[in-house]
Amino acid sequence: MKRILFLLMLFPLSLFAQDYSVQSIPADLRNEAKAVIRLQEESFEVLTVGEAVKRIHTVVTILNEKGDKYATEQVHYSKLSRVRNFEGKLYDAQGKEIKRLKKSDILDVSSHSNYSLFDDHKVKLADFKYANYPFTVEFDYEVVSYNTLFYPYWIPQGDEELAIENSVFTIVVPSSLGLRFREMNGVGAVQKSEKDGIQIHRWEVKNLKAREEEPYADFYASCGPAVLTAPNQFDMKGNKGSAASWKELGQFFYDLNVNRDELTDAAKAVVLKVVGTETDPLRKVEKLYHHLQQSTRYVSIQLGIGGWQSIPATTVVEKGYGDCKALSNYMKAMLKVAGVTSYTASVSADSHDIMPDFPSARFNHEILCVPLQKDTLWLECTSQHADAGYMGDFTGNRHALLETPTGGVLVRTPTYQKAENGQYRTIEVFLDKEGNATTKMLTNYSGVQHDGYRSATESMAGETLKRWKIQQMRLASFDLNDYAVEVAKPVKKISSITEKLSLTVRKSATISGTRMFLTVNQYTPWTHIPKALSNRQYEVIWPVGFTDADTVTYHIPESYTLEALPEPVKLETEFGTYTAQVMKKGETLVYTRRLEMNHFRRPAASYPKFIDFCKKIARADRSQAVFVKQ
């Protein structure tokens, strides 16, 4: 009986007939929106420490084809959860019901098709295949979960082009468990009530208009009103833990994987053989990391609680493959044999960072941290080519939760400074009297600027790599004659790569009448101007600094004499500095350019100044030297 009462409390609005006609949407909500949430009721009810039910009721009007994704509902589940009462209805523009989902309309399939992925994650998928805009869909479903590690992050307007008429979030927990939550971006304060040992928390937003997307903004700052929730105590299929602090959460992950890093005697012997007589811990790590990269590969396998628990190190030895947890755990096992302590560490890779002051298990990747006497070494164990200790754009510059025997510790992965993320170029150009050029270019890419070249080099060679480079280049008309790249030895654990190429460029300089025009920066021009915004709301963030430095020597054909040179340019701003100048040296012109972009976080008001900085760089990069025929 108590349960039924709760249901009534959770969905009071659903008891009344609604007007789902498009006319009933306030006009300002339709403006610039691709879809409008008419009503969304999300409730999350924690029944016991190990069981929770999520109930969703959504009514959304799709205004145009950009909003199509809201006409499809995907309900994900796995071995640890099941889906109940999945229903859907379709309404036309007048709000008249024209279709109901039949059971056979709901596709129940594996949620991944990537062939290197083996998991039991499934999805129930419903799609009305309708396209007569505008129209409205309504979905209802429940997911019962036996894994309470994750409580919802309620971000009703994560998509800027989605307007909200009304969205309600309710979370119900036993008072004995309590709830941790974080209200953000002006969401109204919680309405809280408590009765019979049950706490109810409720939030609601109304009439949120579509927003303009702001580039270079922080994810959490720009996601709109939101409430993040997380458990204190949780239970994952009999594995109990607490997420109340990073220490406890880290302890849980550590305990879940304890004793999975044991190796057989034969495997231990291999480790000792690889290490040999080496005594320096750093060298030991490097040797074993190299061994890991040579003898294993990444295959994602996530079955049951395998999304959080590693397969044993012995299995990795046997098969030669594993996922991020398995490979990190295996590396840890090998280091243990070699007498080096290491800790696995969870990160949110590739996307936005976790929220450091709100403990929650929102991670998607695992790496290995090796604290050494002088310094800490980070290892990406799923990469077959990364240098030991290097953390590129995928995992660098963010938080990581170390899983140690005495609990979790939140630390940061390395952030490389602007000088370390470099593109250092020397170019020599021989111009003929028609303006065609023969060019030789030598470039060193380091840090995050090296990442793309590195993965290209590791996955392509010969003609294929050359064709890739040709596609990268933005010259009007050219032939790439020679192309060679070489991975350099890391300096201070920062990876770099050297690239050598030669080109024939047609009409590198253009001739009009008796004059020849030469755009001085042809190889590293800045062209990106951030879009203007009428009223920026959020801080401007450039997460990783970099340095581009070019020295170009132009050999000018004898028949031309210099008439005009561009003025030197020097820009010093809160965002970075830019200098460029051209000097005549005998029969040559020497162009030097240096752009240092800081990693910065500036107030919203400085956005126009940032646009101006980009514009000035772009303009300086287009400047020309002029020559006259003798």
Next chain:
Amino acid sequence: MNRLSAWVAVLFCIVSISASAQRFKISRVTIDDLAAKHYSLDSSAEAVVLGDYGAVEITYNDTKGYFAIHRRIRRLKILKKSAYDRASVAVTQYRRGADSEQVIRNIKGKTYWLENGEMKSEDMSKSAIFTTKTDKNFYETKFTLPHVQEGCIIEYEYDIISDFVMQLPEWDFQTDIPVKYSEYYATFPPKLSYRAVFQNPVDLVTKDFSDNTNTGMSMRYAVKDMPALRPEPYITTIEDYKTRLRFELIEAMVNGRVQRFSQSWPDVDKKMAEDDEVGSYIRKTAFLKEAAKTIRSKYADTLSIITEAHRYIRTNMTWNGRVSYWSGSTPRTVFEQKTGNSAEINLLLVGLIRELGFDATPVILSTRSNGAVFMEIPMTSYFNDLVGLTYIGGKEVLLDATDTFLPLGVLPDRCLTRIGRIVDSRRANWVYLKPTLNRQVKTLQYTLDESGVIKGSISYNWQGEMASRHRNSIQKSGIKKFGKELIKQPSAEVGESKVEYADEIDKPLVVTTDVSYEEGFNKVGDRIYLSPSLGEALAINPFKYDKRLYPVDFGNPSEEVFMANIKIPQGYVVESSPATQVVLLPEDGGRFTYQAQMHGDDIINIVTRLQLKKPIYSSEEYPYLKKLMDMVIAKNSEQIILKKK
């Protein structure tokens, strides 16, 4: 009709099936194979298929009837770490029920590698095999091989027991990595007769064929040293350039009677014409009589009536984005729901035109991404899209109403594959899917101020398929955003944009955007140097590679006109401006003209025109096309020099 009956399962029941006999002579893996660091014929290869062996054996037994056993054995050498994903394999199976399914059996895998100069090997364990359901009737079996490392050789094999004997899967002799050797063996019982067809044939190293009334038909084909397939820009689909083998069932003896399957185009035509969801569909459109009556009452001549019928369907129906050559629901349901796939919408249009008393027929075709239709080999399975055909004044007019903004007679991009098949048992034939000219006129109108400021407007005028594409974008993102994105030069200050004829599809679409530039030109002493295109002309040659294997298939012929009207500051004269130029492609396949003239003493007028007259250029014509583009770009980059009087 259930469309998947094209995959006919001849008989029922599950039986136990012994693994098909080994019919290949496969050499052992050698130390030399393992020691190789590169593939000698292609040093860029990340992996090479050393041997690819496929066999189909069609047999009959009393419980199961006819069924096929497809055997696959593949040996692959991994050369680079980037090829590690190739050691995880996914095999898709279609299963509609016990009598119409494909089931994988006898999966085996083995990895060979060198350790201290010695060959090691390990078998794949059963735990590395995993099957999931991926779609309503589709399952996927994945497996991953153990101990994969650079230089290793992996070998895997499996059988697929399939109830579908009418349409056999194709055998690809080529893939995205080089194939050293590929062999296919087929054996058919006497009562089934198949035809084998090669696409993009090459020299065969083995070609055996035998046909015996008692034992049946068997054939074996093998090729070697096939290069990797590399996609190029402006092609239909890479599948069209692959060397592969197809089989087609010609006839079968079922229950003592010879049953013929599609063997000639008339057979295909008859089947399509009688099909409830294709040819017969258009006879169920009586509910359109009302609409037809209204149209009749408003218009008198054929062109106006058909144009109105086209407008009626085009604007009342919304395409759901799905391409199909058959309809999944009744005409009335489709009409009431106001949305449907390409066949459903276009069949309604054909139906409406017929209700109006004019002749109209469906036309089935294969879209660009679906690959070519081979006229020599009649099969229904090529087709995936449907348009219509009618006649006005004795002339063929193609019909498509999936795109709200495409005028009568113009087909969408995806249909530009040159041929379609008329669905009509009496008049069935090929119809030429005539491409239409894509025309763009870009007009720059601006005034130079001595200070360096440029003010003016950039205007686009589009005709043809291109106009529809842009009308769609404007509808989706609004004129403000669309106008902004049209301006390429990032330093431009973009002002207001306005659109003309956004919905009048019989007129060209015109979009005009105001622009200004703070430092629009370079001023040195008493001279002004100006790039007249303001960075808005073609600046990068789209043809970046020096060689081309496949034809350049644009789909449509095109014409691009660029005009600039430039008002120069008072007190300046033109010292030098670009010379007139005309460049022709061989046999007048295209041309580029450039002309700069003075109008009065302060207006410079530039007109350039690039015509690519053919929708498709052969790979032999590629160097000329690339060179033409080079000349266009060089000319576009020339500057005007003004001098103070």
